[in-house]
Amino acid sequence: MGETKVIKTACRNCHGGCGALVTVEDGVVTKIVPDKESPISKGRMCPKGLAGIELLYHPDRLKYPMKRVGKRGEGKWERVTWDEAYDIIVENIKNIENKYGIESLAIAQGTGRHHLNYVVRFANTLGTPNWFEPGTAQCFFPRVSTGEITYGYLPVVDYYSEVNPGCILVWGANPEVSGADCESQFRFKDAVIKGSKLIVVDPRRTKTAEKADLWLQIRPGTDDALALGMMNVIINEELYDKEFVTKWCYGFEELRQRVQDYPVSKVSEITWIPEEKIIEAARLFATTKPSALEWGCAVEHTPNCFQTVRAMALIPAITGNIDIKGGFIEGMHLLPPPDVNLSHLSQEQRLKRMGEKHYKLLAGAHRDFPAAHIPTVFEAMRTGKPYPVRGLMLCGNNGLIGFADSRRTYETLMGLDFISSQELFMTPTSQLADVVLPVASWLELDAIYSGPTMGDHIALAQKKIVRTYECKADEEIFIDICKRLGRDYGANTVEEIHDSQLAAVRARYPEYADLDINKFKELSYIEVPIEYKQYEKNNRGFNTPTGKVELFSTILKGLGHDPLPYYEEPPESPYSTPELAKEYPLILNTGGRSPFYFLSENRQMKSLRKHSPFPLVEIHPETALRYGINDGDWVYIESPRGRITQKAKLTAGIDPRSVNCEIGWWYPEKKDRTDFGVWESNANILTSMEPPFDPQAGTYQLRALLCKIYKNHQQTDVDFNPGF
Template identity: 30%
Template sequence: MSKQNLYQHDPAIAIITGACPHDCPDTCSWQVAVERQSGRAVDLWGHPHHPVTAGRLCAKVDRYLERTYHPERLTTPLRRVGPKGSGQFVPISWDEALGAIAARLQEIIATVGPEAVLPYFYAGTMGYLQGEGMAKRFFHRMGASQLARTICSEAGFEGYVATIGATEGLEPQAFAHARLILIWGSNTLTSNAHLWPFIQAARHQGARVIVIDPARTRTARAADEWIPIRPGTDGALALALMHVIVAEGLYDADYVARHTLGFDALAQRVAEWTPERAAELTGVPAERIRTLAREYATTRPAAIRINYGMQRHAGGGMAVRTIACLPALVGAWREVGGGIQLSSSGAFRHLDTTCLYRPDLLQGRTPRTINMNRLGDALSLDPAIRARAHYHPRPVDPVPTPAEAGPPVMALIVYNANPAAVCPDQEAVLRGLQREDLFTVVLEHFQTDTADYADYVLPATTQLEHWDLIKPYGHLYLALNRPAIEPVGQSLPNSEIFRRLAGAMGYREPCFAQGDEEILQELIAAQRHPRFATVTWEALLERGFVRLNLPEPYLPFAEGNFPTPSGKCEFYSQRLADAGYAPLPTYTPPAWQQQAAEQGDSTAHPPLTCISPPAHSFLNSTFVNVERLRRREGVPTLQIHPDDAAPRQVVDGAPVTVWNQRGRLTLRAVVTADIVPGTVLVPGIWWAKLSPDGRNVNQLTAQDEADMGAGATFYDVLVWVAPAVDLNPAAAEARGAMAVAG
């Protein structure tokens, strides 16, 4: 019996439909059972009628009630009374908190200017309203610095859009019709679990599933084949695949002629990329590259699933651009189950958010934009360092001088994010957060690493307690979240907190008086594009989710019609050329490859490449404090190949020290052949305060930017590894050198 059937006839229970807000492509629709008398949620499950959720939730969100009713949930505003970082606070009233925050912000604006205020936010919720809605109105009215949200997917999006025109592609249901599925740089069972049933349906019909990844992930173990690849070399593999496809005449000449641009130039480019050349870079044998190219080109339909991890390196944007050329080259877009998926968010690109975000409140001002990856730089008082934090995503964009850096950040407002844990170059971020002259306000559910550095912490509601509208990036169903319970304690929705802050600041525009339902109804009513013809407020209230007005099945590019300037899949991109990039697919090596080549054999134990994908039980830094999930993960670990462990005297299960020029931490070694040699894997993202070492992997990551979009480079890190008995990095390296020499 389904849970819906279990509760729907119980007069003591109300069933409320909502949607998961977290940073996941699945964007599940859920139902919540609420006791009518007590108002308490007693159960939660995946909506049985949602075509993608199909009645199931992931292991993380299945514990969402534990998170909502967690004993450490913040339920009252807090004011800091101890040193920054100590986590010492006292409860205060909302009026006291809002009055003090508004007074300090007004003082900073009057003396330094509104750009001295920086909002910092990301995907703690993916909802339009609680994510950015009222907050954007507030900061637009203020004229605060703006934030470039680059930390996750920006490089890959830029590369994909340059080729295809928008982040559109296969919807998950189409994978069930594929005969060959390449899961390339995606751990589907951890980060996209609701795609897996469609992949399994394809396998039951005889499809073959191949995973291309530096690690034998859960997904790779469940697939038909794992092709190990060195991190950041995916672009070289894609070029070699195209080399074989073109050289052997396996491309779809008709589709290429009608629906692509620049094939002749592409053919010349890939002629240079023999499988032997790519094998040296990728570690994938040349013969396997040849057979993979033939399998992909001759199997119909063929689907590719790529994800964000593959673009978190110095050549990430170009790697995604290059892989995105493959479906058009072989005509895979013609058929149901053929094509590629990075994200479905581009399918929603016509959604008009003007009435929600109210850019008119800027009144013609153009505040500086800070790259969120460079928060450590942004919080510096040195203008030369602060200038590096300005967002300049393309080669043709001017790099600000120190004189153009703008005022120091004097106020940081953090919501839907935990930068002390998730930002690169953790030590630089913490130095900034420790500044006594930095006024920090954090909206949160829990006392996170970041909240420990706040001057004021404001308790926010969870998804069970507020209205929102959620846009997915893994399917085509817009979802409405209805509040199922009253706010826990004195917590308030983000929208209400910024509404009250606006009032305390003296902002009297009518938009700050709108209620949440009114805002969402206005947003839905404002849509004019035909894709939203099916999306009405009434339909959302009735069902909880509505599919975009697109055909079923949806073949976005079967007849071309790419949303590029040419209307074709652009093997050659003038838009890229104008932005200062190479107009044709090419190989931009990861930084680790360049750095390792420069170092040569200068050390007895060469550095290893470190990647840090999500732990299976966490979602970024969310759920780390749910004890059941943290127990499931155990302790922070480092996976290392036996060939790398033995010369370093690293033993399975023993502590190891991992370090580079930015920081150091201690982890438990997992010696395994499930990682390519020369690479270590550190699952993230642990809260530092909940890690035995008091640090996490972002001690090691850099604020460096990828080749496109100023994206993050979390998986492009060189580290040294040694047994943890040597806590001094220099001593550890010397000990390793002596061991090798002896």
């Protein structure tokens, strides 16, 4: 009889950490089930996590290092050893550093998985200030930065106390289908079952909107106007929390004056939402205690995203829902991340960070994640100004799909001297690299984590169950490269990094005074009580210059920006570009989430792909009739930047003046093509990386663009048959 064991661990197939019980028989993973004892997910996992075995043993996984032997993008590869791969990478890093300076090497990653902090630490160790990922200006970090300048921290919904949120304002998110971190999706569902009232702001009638007490079908790109209009109602009807505002808010009178510019009639005209619904939503949120804001990345995809998110963040503040049970709470940072700030770099190097001069809050108000500005980096790659960027190291970054304006991204990457890619699978972007390195999946990693959607009062340990082929963890790769370069990564092993993180827990909580990494793995989770109203303790106040919630931001004023939120029409819209709208009459919305895919991931997975085999564009039946389109037809979606094709899904849950297309699409099954069909259905072919950019965060426009649609008479399902 062989050995069978069940290992308690956590899934990190997204940003979250749902508990998992993994059965291993004779060294082979045979079963994954949810862990009912997990304080995070309480016996639930999503389809992506449950497909972990398929991911682990997928035949298309990258199995060993490879080097390019043909022309860039030609798809000709040769297997090499890890030593040979490291030699190529180290030689190219030295060449770039000696010829141009280390700042001419950029480092990019994809979403913020376990490797996020390690990538930034690697960049800092090398000495380059040019680290970036799509999320720094487009997803999550604008919320982090606005939270910091307003509250001193990123606020999150309290799903953890015995007090259920009385009202949840879901804005630009669809947690019934896919949480920002999957465990928050489950917590949200629990709250609704327990009776939370639900206000949903979304251009689409999503699964979450279907459960709403009130659905506000907003025109894409006008969220800033709606937030200001809701505050107009709350303030003018004196529904705000006078005690909290008086004692703990700064700049209320200035905010009161600002919202007078946004009467409900004007906001209704801008947003396409009926006046009575705006008033009803404002009253429901303001008169229900506790209330909280569940905000998603959809509001971070326009060039006024910073002030948009700022306006949204002020609604819980003026209604007194800050840091109370069931409200909008402060994370505790139970498990601090590894050191990722710019302190390792000289002041001279810090000032070389692309975007440092123009986008002061791109790095976060507390300089949490000092990212470079992606359009500025790409411009330097093309033009050599303000200085050349000639190399790019990619970590889990499928940039031809993840970055805006995919064709220009492709042209930019093709002109570089060196590209390396660390990936699970060969992707369209990896095909452009000089060296490709195989990395570990979540079942092959030792990791520890504490995240904001957990209220940061829970930390988890993830265990390496098995290792397949020659894959390595990203952080192991970084340590190895730094050793070969003679650079001090700050640790010789991953365990040393973990122990440095646990030191903060040992120091703060006596019950964990003897906690080391081995004991943490045995426990799988540690949990401490949430501390509410921390601002009241020892007259601490809020971590802002005034010690209060800054409705009027002194930080923004000091940087020369408007200290109060305001509305700005999207730069490409029926109103700002009416001539363009004559040719492209529909508003293009992108980015809706899927329960089966994470951005461009998982389309190789048969168990997931069978539920969503083709990319879908949502079209209102009236619009479809006008263009001669039937449900299930293949349709062209065209913007001023390019054209793609997706399959029509007719729905009355979208405004007839707009369409919504899915993101992240490529076709891994098209193995006879080195681009894997990236030019066929990829929504970022339609988007723009051109100015204007958000003046605080550098964000560019990914939604609320203009497009036209027409029937694709050539395409059929057979042409896109995934074989599933």
